[in-house]
Amino acid sequence: MTNATLTDRYLFAATRSVPEPQREELRREIAERIADATDARLQAGDDREAAEHAVLVELGDPDALAAAYSDRPLQLIGPAHYLLWRRLLKLLLAIVLPAAAFGYALAQMIDGASFGDIIGGLVVVLIMVTVHLAFWTTLVFAIIDRLSGGRSVLEWTPDQLPALTEPPRNQMLVDYVANVVMVVIAAALILVGPRLVPSPDGGESVPFLEPATWAWLSWYLLALLAVHLLFWTVLFRHGRWSYGFVLVSLLLATATAVPVAWTLATGTLFNPAYLARTGWTDAVEQLGSGGAVASVLALLVLASAAVWPLDGFVKARRARRDAAVV
Amino acid sequence: MPIDDVSAGHRQELRRGTVALACLLRLRRPDYGYALLEALAADGIDVDANTLYPLLRRLEKQGLVTSEWSTGETRPRKFYRTSDDGERLARDLTQDWYRLDAALRGVIDQGES
Incomplete structure (x- = not known):
């Protein structure tokens, strides 16, 4: 039966990302919801296949449904840490990129590499450093964001206001x-x-x-x-x-x-x-x-x-x- | 953003907190998700199924409602019921609702006079 298969597939997709102990409970809840909503459509005169299809469309993406049901955030870094993440990443890039470029060019010059080789290598090194910095910083922040439950780990205070520039x-x-x-x-x-x-x-x-x-x-x-x-x-x-x-x-x-x-x-x-x-x-x-x-x-x-x-x-x-x- | 979307967003925001209160009041008598959805709609409380079902789960997680699976019917259904904590919260929220209503009436009257 195609209908049963469609519902079964939805239940499987919606519950697979949930930890094992809560999986059965969630599966039963969603199954109840699908069955009740389908019954309502059947009474309104829909045929079974169309009713089931419409109900699943209404439920939407099973992963999004599972996230909503289990109160999981649907973002990598929430508003509590986004600004801190952006500030730190900018600072790191501004410090590490010039230092890496200088160090690499210096090492290559001492090795006696040609100018073209140094420039070519430099581009690769800068891309790699950028990717690594961005990836690891983002990873750490994503973990902090999950562990802190979306509450900011650093409180903002007025002391952090930038100083006014000199006359x-x-x-x-x-x-x-x-x-x-x-x-x-x-x-x-x-x-x-x-x-x-x-x-x-x-x-x-x-x-x-x-x-x-x-x-x-x-x-x-x-x-x-x-x-x-x-x-x-x-x-x-x-x-x-x-x-x-x-x-x-x-x-x-x-x-x-x-x-x-x-x-x-x-x-x-x-x-x-x-x-x-x-x-x-x-x-x-x-x-x-x-x-x-x-x-x-x-x-x-x-x-x-x-x-x-x-x-x-x-x-x-x-x-x-x-x-x-x- | 079209003005219809803007006003829809504001109206949704105005309604948001009332759904939880309506649920806590309704669930003094145990009920399951779909029946609650229909009862609220009949009461004139507009709520989307995609909002109500996750809300029931959250209320349960917060200890404001309790649940029990009923297997006596044609299919197993999860019945929710307002807990003692939920009852206290419902009373507080009701007080807040009256206060807000009175305050806003004052503001509205001033705006019209």
Whole structure:
């Protein structure tokens, strides 16, 4: 009999997700409901097959019915923990992804991988890290949500309110002074720094930096520092960061860091004659073209230069948000 | 969202708590799911079967109604009956209902005058 089969199949589907001890009780309850509702339709004149079919349609998805009957939530993470989950996941991604990218690129560079290989591998690593972070965080929260019965495990208090941002003008002045001081220190280092490095064995003077490179690099960097000074002054006059300033700072950071990193990575920044006379036996290999220490230093130069436009970007976004609020 | 859906949502929300109270009052005399559904409909309490059956289970789990399988009839049926706790809750909810009714009448009268 097809009707009996349909009902039996429904009862089986609705009770299979329920723990064994409650299964029989639930099965009998649903069977009673189906039979009563079918009888009502039969009395109204339906034929048996149509009545049973209509009743089952009314009951709906058996898994949803079982969840409603046993008060089980039909969501992975309920409203009690959703916001906490989202906040934590964003924070984790913001911290772990850059760290993983930097660590991976560093390891590959030390291994001597090509640029293309590093970029290709980096994409795979970032996708994997993202998937793992999202999966495990979600899993832990889903378990917490089930165990806590949908009640929040962390109470919100007013102490968690974000601090209001500093008056921007004041902060801009602090930034401006700090940056001008840094530019002056950098200029002084470029002008007199190399001459302050003592000769390794006290004999005739051997320049620390490769003279052929330093001859153009020092003037190039000094010229750029002048542009930096101009940039900070214009920014301070303007009063707040904008995305235009972020773009200019990105170009300036690139123009500053890339030549330095490039000469480091190709082994043309330090003077091999100087390195050979130091007590460090494999200094020439380590700091020469493709040397491990040279690669690490080059990467550090790029990373520290990237901080600057990133900082600008954060401040520009904040300035835009504050402007929108006012 | 169409305005019909919005008003249907609000009306459903207004009715929601009354179904539990109606069940507790009705089940002072033991009854089974489908008969209760029909009795409530005859009383003018609109309730969907997909709401009523899970509600009965929840009330039982909370100790507000007790149940017993009756096998004497044509098919086994689960009969529910309001427990002592359920009786106390029904009285409290009834008081609340009167208070709400009085309060809302006041608000309605102010709005009309």
